[in-house]
Amino acid sequence: MSGIEYDGRAVCALDVVDLERSLRWYEQALGFEVVHRLDAWGWAELSTPLPGISIGIGQVEDPKTDGGVVVTFGVRDIDKAREHLESHGTRFDGETRLVADEVRLATFYDPDGNTFMLSERVVQA
Template identity: 40%
Template sequence: MFVPGLTVWYNVRSIESSLAFYTEKLGFEELFHNPEWGMAMVKTNTDNCVIGFSEAETVEPSTSSTVFDVTDIEDAVHKLQGVGVSFVGEIETIDDFVKLATFADPDGHSLMLSQQLTEL
């Protein structure tokens, strides 16, 4: 019934601002951009996972986090801070399980980095 893949979709105030954040700061690839429709999509570094955007006058930031796995969270946080990404608080560690770091996109949608500390 399902095929491999996942699309996360956000309402955003500015397609241009969102594309700049997700491509220039996070390093994702632009797949689609139609300014006339106020829509765009980026390909993440996760196989078959894309993030789409629809321009809207009113945006309610998502409180559910989209989580991106990394191999070295300290290094990833340092690199993202170097390109202007601001994190909320410090890296959190859940002993023998995971390290987490939270940040937001230009519209306040919650994003997170995750480094697994055990095999799943």
Template identity: 40%
Template sequence: MVGLNYDGGLTLAMSATSLDRTIAWYESVLGFTLLYRMNDIAWCEMQSPVARVNIGFSEVEAVTPGGGAVPTWGVSDIEAAKAALAAQNVRMDGDIMVIPDMVKLLTFFDPDGNALMFYQDMAAA
């Protein structure tokens, strides 16, 4: 839309039942970095390995998984990414789904059951 002047940044907002657990998981499993934490409002923001793409987490009593947007991160080798997740006992939703000549997809879950995905672009290969 004309006149919106996007700045190239993207922050996703998600729920978590424990900021401590969420921060540790996203750091150790996905390589994110904590940008800041505001305990008085039960919020933190983490930087992803993708330039200017962050996730903010709001601590809540219960997370209702399902529905909403699913953050989908591009990787260059989805089989290696799956092996890295498996090595950390990350719950996955089945095997890698392949759409021939287009994309490979892998759905997995954070500790609160929020769905995340990796994709590998096969069109560029």
């Protein structure tokens, strides 16, 4: 036992320059929905399709986007997901890669340069 009683939720908090622009991108490109918003603080929390996992975005003048944790979303069809994101102007870091014949990975960025990754497990025959 860790001594910490978790409640089943996790919020990944990210810095952004323009809250409105970022909200549009997260809603349209990733399909997230705003669940809480504090305009006076320049903050919004968005639900993801994953139960208990949400993304918080906070507006700051100089976002820190280099380093840190990379949120990785498991998807069923990485090519389809990538095509959708690219249709919303999403920038990717190179091509989708196959790693150890086990997983395909594609790194992408939100409008402020926060790093995310798509992951698709490769089915072994």
